[in-house]
Amino acid sequence: MDFTAKYRAIFRIRFLNGLQYRLAALAGLSTQFFWGFMEILLFRAFYRADAAAFPMEFPALVSYIWLQQAFLTLYQSWYFENEIFDAITGGNVAYELCRPMNLYAFWFTRGMANRLSKAALRCLPVLLVAFLLPEPYGMTLPVSLPVFLLFLATMGMALLLAVSMTMLIYGLTFYTMSPLGLRTIFSSAAEFCSGALVPLPFLPEKMQEVLELLPFASVQNLPFRIYSGDIAGMEIVRGVALQIFWTASLTMLGMWIFRNALKRAVVQGG
Amino acid sequence: MKLYAKYFSIHLRSAMQYPASFWMTFFGQFLTAFSAFLSIYFLFDRFHAVEGFSYQEVLLCFSSVMLSFSFSECFFRGFDRFPSLIGNGQFDRILSRPRSAVFQVLCAQMDFSRLGKFLQAAVVFCYAVPASGVEWTLPRVLTLCGMLLGGVAIFSGLFLFYAGATFFTIEGLEVLNIFIYGGREFGSYPAVIYGRAILKFWTFVIPMAMIQYYPLLFLLGRTDSLLNAVSPLAALLFLVPAYLFWRFGLRHYRSTGS
Numbered sequence: 001m002d003f004t005a006k007y008r009a010i011f012r013i014r015f016l017n018g019l020q021y022r023l024a025a026l027a028g029l030s031t032q033f034f035w036g037f038m039e040i041l042l043f044r045a046f047y048r049a050d051a052a053a054f055p056m057e058f059p060a061l062v063s064y065i066w067l068q069q070a071f072l073t074l075y076q077s078w079y080f081e082n083e084i085f086d087a088i089t090g091g092n093v094a095y096e097l098c099r100p101m102n103l104y105a106f107w108f109t110r111g112m113a114n115r116l117s118k119a120a121l122r123c124l125p126v127l128l129v130a131f132l133l134p135e136p137y138g139m140t141l142p143v144s145l146p147v148f149l150l151f152l153a154t155m156g157m158a159l160l161l162a163v164s165m166t167m168l169i170y171g172l173t174f175y176t177m178s179p180l181g182l183r184t185i186f187s188s189a190a191e192f193c194s195g196a197l198v199p200l201p202f203l204p205e206k207m208q209e210v211l212e213l214l215p216f217a218s219v220q221n222l223p224f225r226i227y228s229g230d231i232a233g234m235e236i237v238r239g240v241a242l243q244i245f246w247t248a249s250l251t252m253l254g255m256w257i258f259r260n261a262l263k264r265a266v267v268q269g270g
Numbered sequence: 271m272k273l274y275a276k277y278f279s280i281h282l283r284s285a286m287q288y289p290a291s292f293w294m295t296f297f298g299q300f301l302t303a304f305s306a307f308l309s310i311y312f313l314f315d316r317f318h319a320v321e322g323f324s325y326q327e328v329l330l331c332f333s334s335v336m337l338s339f340s341f342s343e344c345f346f347r348g349f350d351r352f353p354s355l356i357g358n359g360q361f362d363r364i365l366s367r368p369r370s371a372v373f374q375v376l377c378a379q380m381d382f383s384r385l386g387k388f389l390q391a392a393v394v395f396c397y398a399v400p401a402s403g404v405e406w407t408l409p410r411v412l413t414l415c416g417m418l419l420g421g422v423a424i425f426s427g428l429f430l431f432y433a434g435a436t437f438f439t440i441e442g443l444e445v446l447n448i449f450i451y452g453g454r455e456f457g458s459y460p461a462v463i464y465g466r467a468i469l470k471f472w473t474f475v476i477p478m479a480m481i482q483y484y485p486l487l488f489l490l491g492r493t494d495s496l497l498n499a500v501s502p503l504a505a506l507l508f509l510v511p512a513y514l515f516w517r518f519g520l521r522h523y524r525s526t527g528s
Contacts, residue, residue: 024444027443027444027445027447028444030445030448031444031445031447031448031452034448034452035448035452038452038455038456038464038468041463041464041465041468042456042459042463042464045320045321045459045463045464046313046317046320048321049317049318049319049320049321050316050317050318053316053317055316178288178290178291178294180291180294180295180298181290181291181293181294181295181297181298182294183298184294184295184297184298184299184301184302185294185297185298185301187298187302188298188301188302188304188305189301189305191305192305192308192309197305197306197309198309198312198313202312202313202316203312204312204315204316207312
């Protein structure tokens with residue numbers, strides 16, 4: 001049997017499972033429209049206040065906001081599976097370990113499938129409406145075909161990176177045994193540093209330079225800004241290199257944490 | 271009241287059973303509010319003013335909304351978590367006791383870690399009150415108190431609506447989260463900056479503007495209209511339909527049976 005077959009099966013199950021929540025997706029959709037609109041209106045007010053100080057082209061910002069809303073569930077930093085936390089703290093992880101699978105790969109696949117299925121339900125309606133909206137509220141087409149392909153590639157890699165970050169938190173939970181604090185601190189820090197609250201170009205230059213080196217900037221910041229041409233030329237090369245570097249090293253770090261944690265894990269009976 | 275104090279101390283003690291976890295969550299909540307503050311700080315670092323409102327003036331708006339929000343989130347937590355109360359049948363127990371259901375749901379849960387947000391907002395508030403350039407007079411202080419009270423009324427009213435809807439849907443009605451969290455998020459800025467249509471919405475549908483934009487104009491001396499000064503009172507009225515809706519839902523309640 002092909003080695004990846006079981007992971008593909010898990011992916012399929014989780015993906016289909018996620019698709020069951022259609023009503024929740026509908027509610028989510030209305031939130032996303034509302035949020036996107038309000039954000040655009042907010043930035044429009046700032047644009048009117050001082051257009052010269054605006055660090056992005058306005059259409060680029062609008063595309064950024066709509067992409068953010070469309071793919072919110074793909075990259076959100078506060079998305080964790082309570083089932084996994086419960087398995088770790090409650091000891092059910094013992095069952096998971098009985099499976100002939102690598103736990104890290106298992107949960108990684110699961111996380112990816114969950115995020116993708118949520119996004120699959122939501123992204124098309126949001127994008128469709130965003131494209132139909134009149135200027136200046138509507139989304140623009142990508143600058144060119146190669147840019148679009150790069151956008152797709154970095155989107156995929158960003159998903160891997162986002163999941164590998166949540167895996168780190170799961171891994172650390174083996175040690176702390178109480179996920180809540182770690183989780184809120186990570187989420188709010190990641191949210192700010194990834195440009196989920198305010199796109200990174202709006203921050204002061206010094207700060208931006210530092211943040212762009214961190215892994216958080218390689219998640220949504222990179223693909224969304226490539227899409228509208230806000231990151232172009234050599235900057236793309238640098239961004240992609242950083243993204244690959246962070247994805248590889250965080251995944252390896254996560255695997256290492258998992259291996260160590262499981263070596264010394266003691267599951268009490270019950 | 272005595273009973274409430276009793277519940278209060280129980281919840282406080284139970285939260286303090288895991289001090290490390292509590293303070294971590296508290297700190298996380300603080301950070302959440304802090305990053306919202308940072309966004310405003312950096313945007314104003316770049317743009318200096320928006321629709322004629324300065325950084326300090328917006329901070330007054332942000333902090334008062336956040337204070338009301340975090341207060342409601344802490345003490346009205348029972349309504350926020352109401353779907354679980356219905357889902358596991360706990361609510362049937364509540365109905366069998368000789369106290370009002372609202373009171374008991376209020377007592378069922380309190381989440382003190384939310385005060386992390388409150389603390390952050392309080393710090394910003396203490397900075398913004400003198401820095402906003404408002405010449406504080408007695409009527410203005412009263413209006414400011416009204417803003418805070420009215421804010422609590424709106425957010426707790428929204429939680430009440432949310433809980434009331436649960437009687438029909440069993441699951442929480444997520445659409446209402448738009449207004450609860452949207453109100454907090456976008457209420458940081460005076461409602462007028464989003465344009466006339468949105469201002470009307472925040473005035474007549476969900477009276478957010480009544481606790482920030484209109485009274486803010488009065489505080490800043492941009493209008494002497496008495497209407498602006500007492501506008502937070504209108505926000506208090508928001509509790510009336512919220513309570514009626516809850517009552518309406520309660521009458522239609524059918525236990526989930528588990």
